[in-house]
Amino acid sequence: MNLSESSVRSSDSPALQCDVSQLKIGFIGAGNMAFGIAQGIIASGKVPPSNITISAPSMNNLPRFQERGVSITHANDEVVDRSRLVFLAVKPHLVPKVLNGISGNVTQEHIIVSMAAGITLETLEELLPAGTRVIRIMPNLPCMLLEGALLLACGSCAGQEEETLLKALLGPCGLVEAGPEHWIDAHVGLSGSGVAFVYVFAEALADGAVKMGMPSALARRIAAQTILGAGVLLRDSGKFPAELKAEVCTPGGTTIHGIHALEKGGFRAATMGAVEAATERARELGKK
Ligand SMILES: NC(=O)C1=CN([C@@H]2O[C@H](COP(=O)(O)OP(=O)(O)OC[C@H]3O[C@@H](n4cnc5c(N)ncnc54)[C@H](O)[C@@H]3O)[C@@H](O)[C@H]2O)C=CC1
Ligand SMILES: O=C(O)[C@@H]1CCC=N1
Known part of the structure; x- marks a missing residue:
């Protein structure tokens, strides 16, 4: 799906909403935070679990996703190939290694969303092909109960359309706010931690x-x-x-x-x- 061809549609409300039901979503990393966000997305009923693929190196955390109808794999590049919106949900120190492994599969159609604490948009953009749409989100654990508090910040190639999409997708997870990147670290202290x-x-x-x-x-x-x-x-x-x-x-x-x-x-x-x-x-x- 080419988001620029407009998955954004008008609704009865004056605000724009995104039709996210057709979106193919991926998660790299299957820990607590991936589970929280995926759980929120699935519980909203807006995206069928079969549209979601998740990867992790071992089976340790994958069964709980599989039980909910999410496709599982051990190959991060398979997640990228099958998805247009990819959440990076590994620990911060693993981000460079993981992005090196997938960057050859990332195209201009992808949106890469990192939730890694401390890893800046600049670093993410350097590790990905030029022009990649990158967004940072900082969630917190209660996302899994649809009572999270999330802050997002867009990279240099992402803008209003991507922000609108993310807000529509993650809205069911709780409060979703957008702001400049330097608020993200404060949000880690205020809410993530x-x-x-x-x-x-x-x-x-x-x-x-x-x-x-x-x-x-x-x-x-x-x-x-x-x-x-x-x-x-x-x-x-x-x-x-x-x-x-x-x-x-x-x-x-x-x-x-x-x-x-x-x-x-x-x-x-x-x-x-x-x-x-x-x-x-x-x-x-x-x-x-
Ligand atoms: N836990 C929290 O409350 C919050 C966490 N975060 C951020 O979310 C991210 C994930 O944190 P958690 O879910 O707590 O970590 P976690 O340790 O529970 O999960 C990490 C997952 O990554 C997988 N993994 C390890 N190496 C991998 C690789 N090479 N390729 C693919 N998957 C790999 C692990 O198997 C595991 O499933 C971190 O970057 C953290 O900074 C942000 C806000 C809140
Ligand atoms: O403790 C951490 O590093 C992560 C980021 C925010 C919550 N947990």
Whole structure:
């Protein structure tokens, strides 16, 4: 399919939407992130699993894709030959080797989408034939439940059409935003890695309740629901975190005493420091 011949069609809504149902999609690398994105794409019902091909060197991670009707292979070049939109889902240090292996099969018809933390558009374009349409996306693990947060940035040969296509395809995975490439590293800290920071917080919340005498399984269930509910309220109310916090804090009440304890522990500084450290690490990975 030649995307430039226009897979973009008008819909009832004023915004353009892409007809992605005919698109052949490939994944190189079959780990957690590939599974998250593929799961989101499949769950949306927009793309039949038979239009998707995935490769990995061993069978370790492939059965869960095969069970969902996705074609599997051990050959990365087969993925490229069978697909027009190819997600690169290997660990960052493997990207140069993998791109060297497939670049002979990449044509002007392909769109290559890398999710590797730290690997810049410049590096990706250098490793691929001149003129290749390249996009970076930074997803996070909840994509697999259609509650992800993704940021994308287009390379020098990709533009509005490719961005529209990606947004239509990945929209079912969650929030999809586009921006300049230098936001991608901050998104790694905020959201890609941020998911793990939230799990550390969840563990600590539950541990606090265990310390106060609650059984741990119950404490974990309540911690998860507390974070879910707080997140949905923050997302859907349109209010600032500080406004919602103020609504919970009764003067002289329990919450403000708890918040004081968090502040004494340097909670905000530690959280900001975690986002900064993960962002800096992503930048470091991107240095040649
Ligand atoms: N895990 C996360 O939450 C996030 C990960 N990322 C990025 O996603 C990418 C993938 O990360 P994960 O899925 O966590 O890694 P993972 O280790 O779970 O999966 C990597 C996959 O690549 C396969 N692989 C290894 N060598 C290969 C080769 N030569 N050819 C083809 N496949 C090969 C492995 O068999 C495995 O299936 C990374 O670049 C990471 O920076 C981005 C955002 C969030
Ligand atoms: O830890 C990592 O390097 C990857 C990138 C964002 C989330 N996990």
